[in-house]
Amino acid sequence: MIQYSIEELHQLFASKAIDPKAYYDELFEEVELQQKRLNAFVTITKEKAYADLKEAHFENLLNGIPYVLKDNYNTKGIKTTASSRMLEDYVPVYNAHVVDLLSKQGVCLVGKASMDELAMGGTNKSALTGPVYNPWDTSRIAGGSSGGSAALVASGVVPFALGSDTGDSIRKPAGFCGIVGFKPTWGRISRYGVIPYASSLDTVGAFTRNVRDMAIVTEAMAGRDNRDMTSSFKEVPHYLENLTDDIKGLKIAVLTSVSDEIRNPEIKANFESIVETLKNLGAIVENVTMPTQLMRTLLPTYTIIANSEATSNHSCLDGIKYGNRQPGKTTDDVMINSRTHGFGDHIKRRFILGNLALATENQERMFRKAQRVRRLIVEELNKIYQDYDIILTPNGGSIAPKVDEAYDDRLSDEYLILENHLSLANFAGTPSLSLPSGFVDGMPIAVNLSGRIFEEQTVLNCAYALENALNFKNQYKREG
Amino acid sequence: MNFEQVIGLEVHCELKTHSKMFSAAPVTFGEDVNTMVNEVDLGMTGTMPVLNKRGVEFAIRVCHALHMEIDELLCFDRKNYYYSDLPKGFQITQDKRPIGRNGYLDIEVDGEVTRVEIERLHMEEDTAKQFHFDDYSLIDYNRAGIPLIEIVTRPNIGNGAQAAAYLEKLRQVFLYTDVSDAKMEEGSMRCDVNISIRPFGSEEFGIRTEIKNLNSISNVQKAIEFEAMRQEKVLIQGGEVKQETRRFDEDSKETVVMRAKGDAVDYKYYTEPNILPIRLDHQWVMQIKDELPMMADERAKLYIEKHGLPQTDANILVASKDISDFYEETIQTCQEYKLVCNWLLGEVQAYLNKENLTIQQTKLTPAYLGKMISFIQDGTISSKQAKKVFECLMSEGKDPEVIIEEKGMKQISDPTTLTNIINEVLDANEQSIQDYAAGKDRAVGFLVGQIMKKTGGQANPKVTNQILIQLLKARVQ
Numbered sequence: 036m037i038q039y040s041i042e043e044l045h046q047l048f049a050s051k052a053i054d055p056k057a058y059y060d061e062l063f064e065e066v067e068l069q070q071k072r073l074n075a076f077v078t079i080t081k082e083k084a085y086a087d088l089k090e091a092h093f094e095n096l097l098n099g100i101p102y103v104l105k106d107n108y109n110t111k112g113i114k115t116t117a118s119s120r121m122l123e124d125y126v127p128v129y130n131a132h133v134v135d136l137l138s139k140q141g142v143c144l145v146g147k148a149s150m151d152e153l154a155m156g157g158t159n160k161s162a163l164t165g166p167v168y169n170p171w172d173t174s175r176i177a178g179g180s181s182g183g184s185a186a187l188v189a190s191g192v193v194p195f196a197l198g199s200d201t202g203d204s205i206r207k208p209a210g211f212c213g214i215v216g217f218k219p220t221w222g223r224i225s226r227y228g229v230i231p232y233a234s235s236l237d238t239v240g241a242f243t244r245n246v247r248d249m250a251i252v253t254e255a256m257a258g259r260d261n262r263d264m265t266s267s268f269k270e271v272p273h274y275l276e277n278l279t280d281d282i283k284g285l286k287i288a289v290l291t292s293v294s295d296e297i298r299n300p301e302i303k304a305n306f307e308s309i310v311e312t313l314k315n316l317g318a319i320v321e322n323v324t325m326p327t328q329l330m331r332t333l334l335p336t337y338t339i340i341a342n343s344e345a346t347s348n349h350s351c352l353d354g355i356k357y358g359n360r361q362p363g364k365t366t367d368d369v370m371i372n373s374r375t376h377g378f379g380d381h382i383k384r385r386f387i388l389g390n391l392a393l394a395t396e397n398q399e400r401m402f403r404k405a406q407r408v409r410r411l412i413v414e415e416l417n418k419i420y421q422d423y424d425i426i427l428t429p430n431g432g433s434i435a436p437k438v439d440e441a442y443d444d445r446l447s448d449e450y451l452i453l454e455n456h457l458s459l460a461n462f463a464g465t466p467s468l469s470l471p472s473g474f475v476d477g478m479p480i481a482v483n484l485s486g487r488i489f490e491e492q493t494v495l496n497c498a499y500a501l502e503n504a505l506n507f508k509n510q511y512k513r514e515g
Numbered sequence: 516m517n518f519e520q521v522i523g524l525e526v527h528c529e530l531k532t533h534s535k536m537f538s539a540a541p542v543t544f545g546e547d548v549n550t551m552v553n554e555v556d557l558g559m560t561g562t563m564p565v566l567n568k569r570g571v572e573f574a575i576r577v578c579h580a581l582h583m584e585i586d587e588l589l590c591f592d593r594k595n596y597y598y599s600d601l602p603k604g605f606q607i608t609q610d611k612r613p614i615g616r617n618g619y620l621d622i623e624v625d626g627e628v629t630r631v632e633i634e635r636l637h638m639e640e641d642t643a644k645q646f647h648f649d650d651y652s653l654i655d656y657n658r659a660g661i662p663l664i665e666i667v668t669r670p671n672i673g674n675g676a677q678a679a680a681y682l683e684k685l686r687q688v689f690l691y692t693d694v695s696d697a698k699m700e701e702g703s704m705r706c707d708v709n710i711s712i713r714p715f716g717s718e719e720f721g722i723r724t725e726i727k728n729l730n731s732i733s734n735v736q737k738a739i740e741f742e743a744m745r746q747e748k749v750l751i752q753g754g755e756v757k758q759e760t761r762r763f764d765e766d767s768k769e770t771v772v773m774r775a776k777g778d779a780v781d782y783k784y785y786t787e788p789n790i791l792p793i794r795l796d797h798q799w800v801m802q803i804k805d806e807l808p809m810m811a812d813e814r815a816k817l818y819i820e821k822h823g824l825p826q827t828d829a830n831i832l833v834a835s836k837d838i839s840d841f842y843e844e845t846i847q848t849c850q851e852y853k854l855v856c857n858w859l860l861g862e863v864q865a866y867l868n869k870e871n872l873t874i875q876q877t878k879l880t881p882a883y884l885g886k887m888i889s890f891i892q893d894g895t896i897s898s899k900q901a902k903k904v905f906e907c908l909m910s911e912g913k914d915p916e917v918i919i920e921e922k923g924m925k926q927i928s929d930p931t932t933l934t935n936i937i938n939e940v941l942d943a944n945e946q947s948i949q950d951y952a953a954g955k956d957r958a959v960g961f962l963v964g965q966i967m968k969k970t971g972g973q974a975n976p977k978v979t980n981q982i983l984i985q986l987l988k989a990r991v992q
Contacts, residue, residue: 370597
């Protein structure tokens with residue numbers, strides 16, 4: 036089975052060069068194979084995909100295109116588990132807004148992808164269905180929390196998949212899997228119907244294998260939704276039409292507070308080569324820093340804000356109205372028993388932490404303090420954006436870890452800044468894209484490009500230019 | 516020892532908006548359980564709140580009516596707690612920045628006017644309704660998400676009678692601002708009481724208890740009176756009042772312990788992240804004030820000063836907004852203020868009491884009532900006939916003109932017609948003319964009776980009298 040981009044596949048379907056039915060037959064054979072290899076699906080929606088295909092007439096770019104949803108997107112009539120025992124058999128009565136939007140475009144749903152339980156994690160090891168393996172080396176993780184979506188795009192099963200990004204949950208796995216991952220501006224895409232993690236940080240976004248496809252998918256999802264009051268009324272630009280790889284004069288800031296932390300010499304060399312490439316493309320690339328002290332607060336600030344919001348957001352999961360209900364003598368017992376049974380240990384730890392930070396006696400010195408620090412971080416970041424269009428950083432400090440060596444909540448100094456800086460874009464709500472930049476030990480590595488809020492186009496253009504100058508467009512890995 | 520009571524009231528009021536506070540599901544009452552809900556009301560994970568603009572408008576109306584300062588930056592918070600009637604596991608409310616602050620309401624008890632200071636008014640959403648049975652519970656989510664406003668007074672209410680007067684007045688405000696049907700019996704208006712007592716002259720507050728489960732204004736008063744006595748007994752016996760939540764037991768008319776203070780939950784309030792602060796348009800806020808209907812006090816003043824109604828009548832008219840509104844509409848077509856008032860407070864009220872109806876439930880319209888009263892005024896019908904017309908008006912709702920026509924009730928007021936009839940009667944009653952000439956006034960009454968008999972009661976009494984006297988005088992000369 037040949038791997039096509041959205042644009043290629045559309046061309047082939049529309050011109051009748053290939054038979055869509057035959058293509059999907061082949062696709063689902065591949066789904067079976069890759070599921071055995073990667074364990075990336077929670078649910079395979081074969082019937083739904085064929086039903087969607089029947090309706091397709093290939094009149095627009097996304098019509099008839101196969102895709103995958105992270106399992107925290109509510110899908111009416113289709114099991115939506117968020118990889119949690121609590122929602123093991125949960126079948127929603129409504130669709131997430133973007134699911135409706137994409138359905139209108141005629142996309143075909145291939146399946147629901149595995150994720151860290153309730154999107155809280157960075158390894159995908161906490162999924163109820165077990166770890167998701169990296170297509171480039173199945174002894175390694177795909178990353179998280181959107182690990183299943185990343186693995187399915189990186190193994191060439193589908194040209195695009197949706198993820199969600201609260202701290203780095205799209206961009207980290209995109210980097211580990213050698214594909215494009217994009218978190219647009221907070222408020223650019225409706226979050227309605229996406230099982231939340233932390234509302235003030237959560238963002239809907241996608242994985243693709245090239246930047247043009249990313250422009251297509253982002254454009255299809257962006258825009259105001261009256262069911263999400265935080266979604267913007269701002270007009271949505273034609274990202275694809277406006278896409279250009281001419282970045283002459285673009286002002287790019289290299290955030291050395293992050294890149295100076297790189298220990299791995301090959302990653303360091305790769306990053307330096309990317310800086311050179313961007314200069315050769317005509318961009319003005321300069322070094323900037325942020326106060327180290329502030330950079331060291333990223334993880335604790337994130338931990339407190341994200342878990343505090345999460346504990347409240349997931350209070351609805353009590354076994355009373357839906358989800359996994361455990362019996363009890365009183366309604367209180369039902370709730371306690373259901374939540375005890377329904378959540379994994381790491382989730383309970385995070386809920387306890389969030390409750391601790393929100394408790395009236397602690398709120399001022401924990402939750403509110405974290406919010407104030409967040410504001411300081413954003414102010415510092417905005418100072419850089421006064422002079423620069425793009426902030427460039429390495430995506431992370433290592434290749435995807437081995438499955439049995441990957442842990443969440445690492446607090447070692449080595450990783451404190453280098454593995455947590457992607458949360459900057461969540462704190463500030465800015466668009467942020469991770470792009471494959473090379474290989475180390477046969478595993479993909481990546482760089483990250485972030486821009487000002489609502490300047491998705493600038494970020495996409497810069498990524499497009501860099502992608503064209505590099506050799507990693509449309510890459511995928513099928514066999515181990 | 517003499518004690519004084521320190522009372523503060525928290526009132527919740529359900530707003531009669533078309534849809535819920537944060538979802539598009541309809542607000543209706545008396546529908547089948549769990550039919551007026553959508554995924555938002557059920558707290559389905561992934562759903563998000565959308566603020567109901569009309570709910571905000573209603574809250575602003577009440578703020579204006581209570582003379583409050585309005586915070587034009589709308590902020591919402593989450594109140595986090597687990598309870599099976601709370602679908603999301605948190606309630607969206609306004610903790611830090613209520614929409615209204617520092618208002619008041621003047622009340623009158625036994626001729627003495629007191630000002631009840633109101634600390635805050637905030638918006639929030641209602642919970643689901645629960646029904647507990649021996650070994651299971653049922654939940655109806657129709658109520659979940661219905662808009663609520665909560666109004667909190669300062670602790671400056673002095674006794675149960677004042678509390679009752681405040682609640683009556685507040686209820687009037689809800690009705691006059693047209694934001695709620697405000698029925699305590701049905702739960703669309705709810706009241707919790709905070710009460711403590713202290714020796715007269717003391718500056719310090721005593722330890723307070725909270726009383727819940729009060730389903731009528733009179734029960735609020737009874738509960739306060741009982742609780743004040745109870746606390747007094749405890750103190751006089753050298754005991755200590757415990758800070759606790761009590762409920763009013765309707766059967767025993769006593770307050771009983773519900774839960775001790777130690778069971779209090781930490782609500783962990785924090786800003787609702789899915790509703791960013793909203794800057795209200797100042798023009799809009801002021802426009803709501805301008806469009807506010809006149810409150811009861813103002814109306815009563817107008818009725819007395821401009822319509823010349825007695826104070827007691829005016830007060831009774833405004834006691835019910837329905838009746839007051841009806842009065843105002845009726846005087847659009849008939850400016851006989853006192854007559855309209857008399858009919859509304861007399862015949863209409865008697866009918867409503869007898870049939871146990873509200874005025875909207877009858878077929879009576881202000882236009883027809885006005886028309887009927889005008890017919891009485893211009894002599895088309897007599898007051899006696901009017902009572903029959905009124906009965907038809909209430910039961911059939913027909914135009915009084917049609918009723919009069921159909922019943923052949925129209926008075927004979929035409930002098931020529933009447934003169935002919937009276938002459939016929941005089942011709943047949945020579946004896947009465949002689950009696951009249953002899954100064955026996957009784958004769959006139961007898962003759963009128965004969966005329967009425969001949970006309971089936973339709974002769975206009977006033978005109979008849981005039982013509983009869985004229986004709987009599989002419990005959991005896």
